[in-house]
Amino acid sequence: MSYVIRPRYLETIHKFVDTPVIKVLTGMRRVGKSTILTIIKDEVLSSIPDENKIYLNFESLDLFYINTASALLEYLKPILARIKGKMYFFFDEIQLVDKWEQVVNGLHSDKDCDIYITGSNSTLISGDLATLLAGRYVEFEIQPLTFSEFADFFKHTNLSIDELFSKFIIQGGLPFLKYFNLEESPAFKYLTDVYNTVLVKDVMQYNNLRDVDIFNRISDYVIENIGHTFSANSIKNYFKSENRTVSVDTILNYLEYCSRAFIIKKVPRYDTAGKRLLKIDEKYYLSDHGFRQARGFSNTKDIERVFENIVYIELLSRGYEVTVGKVRDREIDFIAQKENRLCYYQVAYTLGDEKTREREFGVYKLIHDNFPKYVLSADRMDFSQDGIIHKHITDFLLETV
Incomplete structure (x- = not known):
């Protein structure tokens, strides 16, 4: 997979790896939370065996039926019984699971595990987290691309720094803009x-x-x-x-x-x-x-x-x-x-x-x-x-x- 490594966030999050707090990635929609979650799984935790890393994207059609806490728990039971050693959970768009916090809090309390989650702002906003996770979490707010990240995204265009900055001023820093190759009309529609x-x-x-x-x-x-x-x-x-x-x-x-x-x-x-x-x-x-x-x-x-x-x-x-x-x-x-x-x-x-x-x-x-x-x-x-x-x-x- 091709993505821009965002070291500022990864270095900060890395300090909390294997600590007994749930890592929550928040921020506006489409700023790249899911990508950072994947990078944590694949790059930051590259030394962990794949079988000990459980990644679930609840927007996937394969997991469409897991929309309640009980359905999620049933899905996880055979996985929990099979895995030996410490487990690493990556729950992407977890707000799609009703009462998801019951499962996350239960895993945190009962299992030797490290948990990372993302979700949309409609349920994973800062005001709710303190209630849902009761002090068991640390929050990382993800921002859109900075200009240095934007320039890295579009270095293949061979535009000068000044030309790239002019594009950045107009179009901003949402990561998905890379698919429009700096063309304004589709970028503004998006x-x-x-x-x-x-x-x-x-x-x-x-x-x-x-x-x-x-x-x-x-x-x-x-x-x-x-x-x-x-x-x-x-x-x-x-x-x-x-x-x-x-x-x-x-x-x-x-x-x-x-x-x-x-x-x-x-x-x-x-x-x-x-x-x-x-x-x-x-x-x-x-x-x-x-x-x-x-x-x-x-x-x-x-x-x-x-x-x-x-x-x-x-x-x-x-x-x-x-x-x-x-x-x-x-x-x-x-x-x-x-x-x-x-x-x-x-x-x-x-x-x-x-x-x-x-x-x-x-x-x-x-x-x-x-x-x-x-x-x-x-x-x-x-x-x-x-x-x-x-x-x-x-x-x-x-x-x-």
Whole structure:
């Protein structure tokens, strides 16, 4: 099988191999969870005999009849009796089995085994896992392809890095795009279908929503305004200007539903002076910025905000916790923290004029610590100054970290 090895996830998951916790791969639909599960089975655990590895894909027609916990248990009984030594279970799309958690918890409690599962967001979202698996799991959220992974996917095209990045800006990073060979028309059709599937199955059906029009308008507002600081009240006022009445609670609930389905990301603001998270005026980004173009919003027209989206998802994929920084009346695009490491990032399209350079570099004069501070842009000229590092955005995205 041909696939891109995604070392950041595999290295992190590898640390939990043979530990007594259930490994759960979550994330938006179609980001490659099933592929990573297969790579864990075939590559990470290559030293384990095949007969000790039980892989079940519940979307397969061969397992179509296994749709209840009792049917799954009956299927597993002869396997459990036959296998000698430690067993490794790989359950793909396990949400298709009703009350699957009863079997998984039972295996975890009674057998010498290591368990890995994936599933759709309609049942395997973070809020449910704590109840279903009662503290017996560790969660790995899988993001769409980063630009370095995207470039690896399409290296056979012999396009330059700049040409590939232009394609990435427009089409985003869902792995299935490899089948369309960077052609925009089928790519956008696919992105639209995935987006609609997530909205319908993982948001509307799961949360039993009825007002389709209001929901679509709220989601489109967020998609259009990625990277802007706004509140539920600002969305309410937007609807009021269109003679529509929507409550703040409804808006907040709908945004939370989209966040729980991993389609959008809410980024809190952090007051660097007060050392506290702020509860108002968060920013939102998309898990995959290609959805924005597919929904009819130009990524090239709003390229600075799309740059921000790309950098934000990149930082998440590197394992950072990310906030937006507030420094007095100024803002830092991202504060990224992992363990005892902390970095600051400003993102711009171009630094061609002095006013823009003052805005992007000047905010760091208000930060009095020695953590690394970066400005990322599309400029090839190096504008680094006063210990603040300027990088071309693709150089940053292609770093091996």
